[in-house]
Amino acid sequence: MISITGLHKSFGSATVLRGIDLEISQGEVVSVLGSSGSGKSTLIRCINGLEKIDGGRVTVDGFDVSKPRELADARKRSGTVFQLFNLYPHMTAVQNIALAPVEVLNVPRKDAEAEARRLLQQVGLSERADAYPAQLSGGQRQRVGICRALAMKPSYLLLDEVTSALDPEMTAEVLSILANIAKQGTTMVFVTHEIEFARSISTRIAFLDKGQMIADLPTEDFFSDKGMAMPRVAQFLSKMRKD
Amino acid sequence: MRYGDFTPYDLVLLLQGLSVSLALFVSTTLIGLLVGTLWAVIRFYRLPVLAQLVAFIAELLKNSPVLVQLFLVFFGLPAFLKINVTPTEAAVITLSGNSAAFIYVIAVSAIESVGRDQLEAARVFGLNRWQILRRVIAPQAAAFAVGPLTGLLVNQLQVTSLISVIGVIDLTKVGNILNLRTLKPFVVWTIVGALYYLTAKLVAYAGARLETRLRAHTKWKGL
Numbered sequence: 001m002i003s004i005t006g007l008h009k010s011f012g013s014a015t016v017l018r019g020i021d022l023e024i025s026q027g028e029v030v031s032v033l034g035s036s037g038s039g040k041s042t043l044i045r046c047i048n049g050l051e052k053i054d055g056g057r058v059t060v061d062g063f064d065v066s067k068p069r070e071l072a073d074a075r076k077r078s079g080t081v082f083q084l085f086n087l088y089p090h091m092t093a094v095q096n097i098a099l100a101p102v103e104v105l106n107v108p109r110k111d112a113e114a115e116a117r118r119l120l121q122q123v124g125l126s127e128r129a130d131a132y133p134a135q136l137s138g139g140q141r142q143r144v145g146i147c148r149a150l151a152m153k154p155s156y157l158l159l160d161e162v163t164s165a166l167d168p169e170m171t172a173e174v175l176s177i178l179a180n181i182a183k184q185g186t187t188m189v190f191v192t193h194e195i196e197f198a199r200s201i202s203t204r205i206a207f208l209d210k211g212q213m214i215a216d217l218p219t220e221d222f223f224s225d226k227g228m229a230m231p232r233v234a235q236f237l238s239k240m241r242k243d
Numbered sequence: 244m245r246y247g248d249f250t251p252y253d254l255v256l257l258l259q260g261l262s263v264s265l266a267l268f269v270s271t272t273l274i275g276l277l278v279g280t281l282w283a284v285i286r287f288y289r290l291p292v293l294a295q296l297v298a299f300i301a302e303l304l305k306n307s308p309v310l311v312q313l314f315l316v317f318f319g320l321p322a323f324l325k326i327n328v329t330p331t332e333a334a335v336i337t338l339s340g341n342s343a344a345f346i347y348v349i350a351v352s353a354i355e356s357v358g359r360d361q362l363e364a365a366r367v368f369g370l371n372r373w374q375i376l377r378r379v380i381a382p383q384a385a386a387f388a389v390g391p392l393t394g395l396l397v398n399q400l401q402v403t404s405l406i407s408v409i410g411v412i413d414l415t416k417v418g419n420i421l422n423l424r425t426l427k428p429f430v431v432w433t434i435v436g437a438l439y440y441l442t443a444k445l446v447a448y449a450g451a452r453l454e455t456r457l458r459a460h461t462k463w464k465g466l
């Protein structure tokens with residue numbers, strides 16, 4: 001379980017997260033929606049320990065991310081997929097995927113690379129297994145990014161706008177892979193602007209507004225009268241649908 | 244044959260001088276690489292006191308003439324610390340220190356050239372600082388550094404010629420000796436210059452080859 005209670009985060013004088021409470025259990029797919037600047041990325045970065053939190057508590061399977069000793073354990077349980085892929089440019093697809101299993105989990109290199117090839121095959125990239133990131137298309141890079149996160153066998157997958165740097169065709173490519181992963185029961189925290197996709201794969205929707213979680217509803221409720229009853233949500237959805 | 248003529252033995256002398264210059268260049272480069280990189284790693288880890296000390300030493304070495312440093316080591320060490328240094332030792336110490344300072348600067352900017360995104364990608368998967376440095380930063384920084392490093396080394400090769408003033412028989416010193424004997428400065432210095440030129444070209448060529456190899460991953464190889 002990822003458990004967030006009273007999370008506060010500010011950058012200098014700007015408070016970005018103001019007391020977030022959120023619990024994510026095994027098997028859930030939670031989409032985090034909200035307009036630009038509402039703090040979605042910051043929330044993800046507080047879960048994987050890339051930002052120091054200023055108040056409250058974030059635990060992953062009980063490991064507190066703000067304690068240096070527990071952070072390593074927390075990180076072993078979550079896998080992050082980045083908006084701009086963040087692949088290691090000097091490594092092939094297979095090497096990108098095998099690095100952390102070899103270094104962090106001490107998996108023998110041969111096994112880690114075999115597993116990497118298996119993952120790449122699952123996302124339709126076996127042909128490109130030995131290509132460098134610069135030799136891959138955006139959609140292919142993001143598929144490698146997803147494999148890299150999956151290779152650590154995470155309990156939770158954290159995804160921050162993983163398709164927003166891709167064109168529609170590549171977006172569809174990546175989203176279908178994510179839908180598959182969701183079906184296999186991987187827990188996901190999914191920040192996105194793809195409203196329809198979020199609606200189709202999520203079990204729950206969390207809605208952030210100016211650093212506050214103003215809605216946290218089962219997907220059906222969020223897109224029904226219950227959600228629409230909240231002015232900010234209604235406004236957001238109508239704006240997104242227009243774009 | 245008059246005293247002032249060239250003899251076949253002069254060729255041996257020139258090659259000996261060249262090999263002394265080369266040996267100095269190679270050894271001080273290796274020491275400089277080791278020390279300069281170590282300094283950069285100290286800075287990467289932000290080790291208190293040490294990091295500041297390293298930055299300070301590098302500043303001193305970068306901003307004073309090598310010749311002055313050479314005199315300080317060769318004449319200063321015996322005078323103040325009662326440590327006797329041979330000309331070769333003085334040359335090795337000075338040139339290594341000088342190379343280290345400039346290599347430090349290149350290494351620091353190479354490390355900084357590796358994007359934050361790379362650090363974060365490695366960090367979220369649980370790699371520790373040493374693993375991040377070795378597996379993610381160093382290979383990318385190396386590819387970035389070879390270019391400037393090659394330029395630096397070509398220059399450092401020429402700088403070795405300064406050590407002839409304290410009596411090391413390097414290529415320049417041999418040139419000096421031959422010049423005094425034959426009184427044919429144009430011929431002697433042209434040959435000496437050409438030897439430096441060829442060596443420098445070799446260094447530049449090796450650097451370019453290495454750079455191509457380290458940057459292979461940025462090239463599109465087609466489907």
Ligand SMILES: Nc1ncnc2c1ncn2[C@@H]1O[C@H](COP(=O)(O)OP(=O)(O)OP(=O)(O)O)[C@@H](O)[C@H]1O
Nearest residue numbers: 011014016034035036037038039040041042043161
């Ligand atoms: N490192 C930082 N330093 C200062 N301010 C920051 C930093 N990171 C984020 N912010 C600010 O925090 C606020 C929330 O940013 P965040 O990236 O979390 O928004 P977001 O909801 O992900 O937006 P988007 O949909 O555009 O990605 C923004 O106002 C942003 O300017």
Ligand SMILES: [Mg+2]
Nearest residue numbers: 040041042161
């Ligand atoms: Mg964001």
